[in-house]
Amino acid sequence: MTTIYDISKATGFSPTTVSKALNNYPDVSEKTKQIILKKASEMGYIPNSHARILTTKKSWTIGILFDEKLNIGIKHPFFNAIIESFKKNVEMKGYDLLFISKDIGKNPITYLDHCKIRGVDGVIIITSDPKNEQIQEIINSDFPCVLVDNESDVASSVYSDNLRGCYLAVEYLYSLGHRKIAHIYGSQETFAGKIRYEGFINALEKLNLEKIDEYLVDGGYFSFDGGYRAMKKILEIDDRPTAVFVSGDLMAFGAINAAKEEGLRIPEDISIIGYDDLEMCRYFTPRLTTIRQNTELIGEQAANILIDAIDKKIARTSVIVPVELIIRDSCKSLI
Known part of the structure; x- marks a missing residue:
């Protein structure tokens, strides 16, 4: 040996x-x-x-706390990609990973208690509800943690430049000649849903486009079904938009299916742009134009921040990761 x-x-x-x-x-x-x-x-x-x-004097184990409303868990393609990157980067530094739950056997305990019982050195938190009492308990403690795809005044965080991403999406549609642009937004209870909604409104203002309340439709918790239902509502509008900016790719796939069911062609009859750049975007028909979140860099930054907090006791750090417009086949020029 x-x-x-x-x-x-x-x-x-x-x-x-x-x-x-x-x-x-x-x-x-x-x-x-x-x-x-x-x-x-x-x-x-x-x-x-x-x-x-x-x-x-360390366990060399890091906890992964995954708590989201859809109950998709690690199967969610966006967060799965982040966790894979995070895993790769912490393993290079010698750490193992442990998923954190609220229950051990039949004994309900808090997330923070579970972290302490298992002796993890720190925890990465992925949640759709950062205001959850148990999430807040960890965030407000001195336990090393980092929030992903969320912002916090007290804890370290890593998230994409959502405001920039929304502007890139709307500005691209504008450059193609679209002036009637709808938005399927994610739940306002989530950080991403709220800030992307704000980003869409800000983009309209910057481009001197009218805000039409009928064009703003709630897609819920970023699911395929949520996007499908929201698109059905948009297609009922008499003065139908020529393009739709959807706050997440899974919702965008649902929106495309809803439009196809109504006999519409994408992008000939209506243009659709998503947000995330999930791997399946390049295989869906039509291939989805979207805003790419750099999951590799998000996971890497989260790993670096958390390990620095564990080893060097570095205080709160927030990193905003750049985004990129990925042009494919789902948007048509009207010019």
Whole structure:
């Protein structure tokens, strides 16, 4: 079995430096860490978890708290992609992952209690309801945590530039000659739904477009069915819009199906643009034009922020991740 002394001999660094690098101590340079970690991987080094826990006073485990209204859980393609990126980045630093629930066996406990019982070093929080009492308990405690796709005044957070994304979507439709633009928005109880609704209204104002109340339809919690029902309402409007900006790709897929059921062609009869850039966007018919959220970078930033909070006791940090307009086939020029 490979030991730290074998790695020390192979790299030329002292056993102490090797040990510190393997345990992610901050007083070892990143360049040195990468050399040691690469050699350790090549040599098949397997750390002694018990010794590492005793040495570092950490469990080397991070909790994932997933709490959302649709009960889709990890199957949700947007959050699944973020968790995959987060997983990859924390595993590179030597951490395992544990999903956090409110119940252990038949004994209901809070999320914070579960984190403490399991001894996790920190927790990533993905929730559609950050005002939930149990979520607030963690956020307002001194337990290391980071919120994803949410904003907080007291806890660290990582989320996309929603306001910019909304402007990019509406401005693109405007550049194609659309002036009657509807919006299927997500639940105002969610951070994304609320801020994207505001972003849509701000974009209308910047482009001197009229806000038409009939064109604003609630799609609920970003589901396919919610988008389908919202689009049915839009298609009942006498002065029908020429384009619809949908606050999430799953809702956009539902909206497209609703339009097709009414005999409409996308984009010949009505243009639709989504938000997220889920992998299935490129395979759906028509291929969906959308705003891309960089799930890889969101997961990476969340991992870095949380590990810094655990290791360096760094206080609240908020990161806004850039977005990008992805043009495909679901929008038509009227010019």
